[in-house]
Amino acid sequence: MPLSPSHPSRQSDVHQTSFVALSLAPFRWRRRTAEYLHAGDSPERILDALIAEQPPDRDIDRHTLTARAVAAMARAKSAGIALVTWGDSVYPAALSAIVDPPPALWVRGNIAALSGPAVAIVGSRAGSAYGLTVAERLAADLAARGIVIVSGLARGVDSAAHRGALAAPGTTIGVLGSGADVVYPAEHRSLAGDIAANGGAIISELVPGTPPQPQFFPLRNRIISGLSRAVLIVEAGEKSGSLITARCALDQGRDVLAVPGNVLSGRNRGGHALLRDGAKIVESADDILEELGMCASARSSTPAPDDPVDAVLRGLPPGESCDLEAISERTGLTPARLLPKLFDLEMRGLAKRVGGGRFARV
Amino acid sequence: MPLSPSHPSRQSDVHQTSFVALSLAPFRWRRRTAEYLHAGDSPERILDALIAEQPPDRDIDRHTLTARAVAAMARAKSAGIALVTWGDSVYPAALSAIVDPPPALWVRGNIAALSGPAVAIVGSRAGSAYGLTVAERLAADLAARGIVIVSGLARGVDSAAHRGALAAPGTTIGVLGSGADVVYPAEHRSLAGDIAANGGAIISELVPGTPPQPQFFPLRNRIISGLSRAVLIVEAGEKSGSLITARCALDQGRDVLAVPGNVLSGRNRGGHALLRDGAKIVESADDILEELGMCASARSSTPAPDDPVDAVLRGLPPGESCDLEAISERTGLTPARLLPKLFDLEMRGLAKRVGGGRFARV
Numbered sequence: 171m172p173l174s175p176s177h178p179s180r181q182s183d184v185h186q187t188s189f190v191a192l193s194l195a196p197f198r199w200r201r202r203t204a205e206y207l208h209a210g211d212s213p214e215r216i217l218d219a220l221i222a223e224q225p226p227d228r229d230i231d232r233h234t235l236t237a238r239a240v241a242a243m244a245r246a247k248s249a250g251i252a253l254v255t256w257g258d259s260v261y262p263a264a265l266s267a268i269v270d271p272p273p274a275l276w277v278r279g280n281i282a283a284l285s286g287p288a289v290a291i292v293g294s295r296a297g298s299a300y301g302l303t304v305a306e307r308l309a310a311d312l313a314a315r316g317i318v319i320v321s322g323l324a325r326g327v328d329s330a331a332h333r334g335a336l337a338a339p340g341t342t343i344g345v346l347g348s349g350a351d352v353v354y355p356a357e358h359r360s361l362a363g364d365i366a367a368n369g370g371a372i373i374s375e376l377v378p379g380t381p382p383q384p385q386f387f388p389l390r391n392r393i394i395s396g397l398s399r400a401v402l403i404v405e406a407g408e409k410s411g412s413l414i415t416a417r418c419a420l421d422q423g424r425d426v427l428a429v430p431g432n433v434l435s436g437r438n439r440g441g442h443a444l445l446r447d448g449a450k451i452v453e454s455a456d457d458i459l460e461e462l463g464m465c466a467s468a469r470s471s472t473p474a475p476d477d478p479v480d481a482v483l484r485g486l487p488p489g490e491s492c493d494l495e496a497i498s499e500r501t502g503l504t505p506a507r508l509l510p511k512l513f514d515l516e517m518r519g520l521a522k523r524v525g526g527g528r529f530a531r532v
Numbered sequence: 533m534p535l536s537p538s539h540p541s542r543q544s545d546v547h548q549t550s551f552v553a554l555s556l557a558p559f560r561w562r563r564r565t566a567e568y569l570h571a572g573d574s575p576e577r578i579l580d581a582l583i584a585e586q587p588p589d590r591d592i593d594r595h596t597l598t599a600r601a602v603a604a605m606a607r608a609k610s611a612g613i614a615l616v617t618w619g620d621s622v623y624p625a626a627l628s629a630i631v632d633p634p635p636a637l638w639v640r641g642n643i644a645a646l647s648g649p650a651v652a653i654v655g656s657r658a659g660s661a662y663g664l665t666v667a668e669r670l671a672a673d674l675a676a677r678g679i680v681i682v683s684g685l686a687r688g689v690d691s692a693a694h695r696g697a698l699a700a701p702g703t704t705i706g707v708l709g710s711g712a713d714v715v716y717p718a719e720h721r722s723l724a725g726d727i728a729a730n731g732g733a734i735i736s737e738l739v740p741g742t743p744p745q746p747q748f749f750p751l752r753n754r755i756i757s758g759l760s761r762a763v764l765i766v767e768a769g770e771k772s773g774s775l776i777t778a779r780c781a782l783d784q785g786r787d788v789l790a791v792p793g794n795v796l797s798g799r800n801r802g803g804h805a806l807l808r809d810g811a812k813i814v815e816s817a818d819d820i821l822e823e824l825g826m827c828a829s830a831r832s833s834t835p836a837p838d839d840p841v842d843a844v845l846r847g848l849p850p851g852e853s854c855d856l857e858a859i860s861e862r863t864g865l866t867p868a869r870l871l872p873k874l875f876d877l878e879m880r881g882l883a884k885r886v887g888g889g890r891f892a893r894v
Contacts, residue, residue: 446813
């Protein structure tokens with residue numbers, strides 16, 4: 171049954187509808203939205219505040235956005251697409267730490283896939299045999315170690331990474347530049363189906379039914395990196411779109427890694443340029459795990475005393491959960507600085523997001 | 533006519549004989565020898581001092597060393613091998629800056645090749661088609677830009693580098709782990725001949741006739757790097773001897789560069805490990821020239837005011853030459869710290885070694 175904004179069936183549906191409405195607002199509102207979200211405001215208040223801050227615009231009044239949100243939710247429901255909104259306990263902690271997080275995510279497949287430690291593998295759409303082999307092998311090796319492989323379901327390196335993760339067998343997430351029910355390229359429909367059917371997920375911040383458009387792909391790339399602890403570049407030429415993902419990762423404070431390759435083909439110019447600028451060189455899954463502090467030798471249950479996240483851990487009293495504001499007060503760190511550190515603690519298994527924007531020690 | 537130590541035909545021959553005698557002393561004396569050399573002592577005094585410092589040893593008394601030196605010089609003369617000793621104006625400035633420089637160098641071919649700005653290219657003896665192509669191409673591109681290509685005349689990457697330089701056409705130096713007249717491997721005799729006949733040189737610190745021995749090759753590697761502004765590694769596996777050359781380069785304060793490649797073959801593990809540890813990644817000759825500050829855009833005729841070598845330049849009064857001691861007094865820098873800076877000034881065309889251990893502004 172489609173929801174009506176004036177007659178919500180449940181209280182949480184109102185919130186969800188408002189989060190979707192927020193996600194339908196112009197993309198230039200994202201950062202401002204995130205400021206309100208991080209401050210803990212309700213989506214209804216954020217929507218009102220943001221609309222009030224803008225010059226009047228027929229297309230983005232609250233009623234229009236809400237009606238479109240309701241329609242999207244109905245379409246999603248009939249298509250079996252789940253909705254995850256900001257503040258949900260399953261909203262990915264890593265993604266919540268970026269400056270422009272999606273207020274809503276549409277998910278085909280296993281929502282729990284969003285909660286695993288993730289590494290993105292992206293690269294050339296026209297991968298060479300070498301690039302495809304490396305992407306597939308590294309994805310399989312990481313997935314076998316419990317890492318979720320995030321990519322963009324594109325031709326070439328992206329789909330090789332997804333396939334490698336599936337073969338492990340492991341979990342993989344495809345992030346689309348179209349609605350979660352509109353697979354582009356069409357030849358990857360069965361791959362998308364395999365991903366969703368095998369513990370992974372096909373996700374998008376765009377409402378179901380949205381056709382792919384060129385401007386969506388760079389925005390999609392920030393979600394690929396935002397979900398991930400690190401972004402690994404495999405075969406990126408000088409103008410590869412995967413370099414945008416690498417740039418997003420740097421902006422988001424995530425590790426950027428690159429696989430080297432042939433210097434004569436020109437296929438690796440982008441990846442090599444990243445290495446020149448300080449990206450970590452990767453030959454094997456172990457290199458990645460080591461870089462992330464996830465290998466057996468580097469794994470540690472207690473941060474070193476001089477560790478900057480140690481103060482954040484101390485700001486989480488054992489046995490109770492705290493919201494960002496409380497942790498901010500205890501630690502003296504702003505929410506923007508706090509979130510990456512909480513994310514780090516979470517990745518190290520020392521803290522946990524418990525829903526409602528609250529965190530607790532593990 | 534063979535020279536006799538008691539009846540030298542010319543005064544300089546006495547010195548030359550003594551430098552060769554010094555070079556025949558045990559390798560463990562090299563650093564101590566270098567301290568005396570840098571202090572400006574005569575080879576005769578150094579020989580006496582070093583022998584006096586050692587416990588008595590029949591094999592390394594002055595008479596024996598001198599007699600062997602005389603015999604070596606006679607053999608060299610008949611084989612058309614030139615002798616370059618410490619303090620000669622053609623002794624390579626870059627090599628004089630290392631902690632264990634050879635007191636004598638034996639040279640087949642063009643002595644002037646030793647004075648050019650040089651880059652070493654070394655790598656796997658069992659180079660792949662990719663490694664050989666890259667080595668040859670980079671050597672040709674650098675040689676065409678006036679860079680002397682230094683390598684070890686070994687199979688694989690080394691000989692590809694020499695061949696690339698010859699094809700440019702350009703200048704290349706082969707540094708041997710045997711006498712300059714004993715080419716190993718034997719199949720490279722004609723390559724060695726081509727190098728010597730085309731403006732380049734085959735050199736060794738070992739006296740003519742010395743057969744190759746395993747312990748000579750690591751020592752030879754310090755000369756390859758010592759002659760060079762930078763060492764470029766092409767296809768080095770985990771245990772490649774070229775990693776020793778890279779280590780020498782680091783110890784000598786030279787740039788270490790590496791060409792990346794396939795991560796699946798295992799052929800590049802050594803090179804990639806160097807990149808992980810901070811070596812510069814190289815895709816083209818331009819990358820190398822830029823790294824060395826030799827590209828058009830980065831070339832500068834005047835050091836920046838805060839440049840550490842600027843003080844050394846000020847220590848060289850225009851229009852006169854100074855020995856190390858005088859520059860040391862003027863600048864307050866020890867000769868060991870001074871030499872790399874003088875070398876740097878020389879490479880930048882701002883200073884010049886004028887022979888007799890003296891330096892002058894250009």
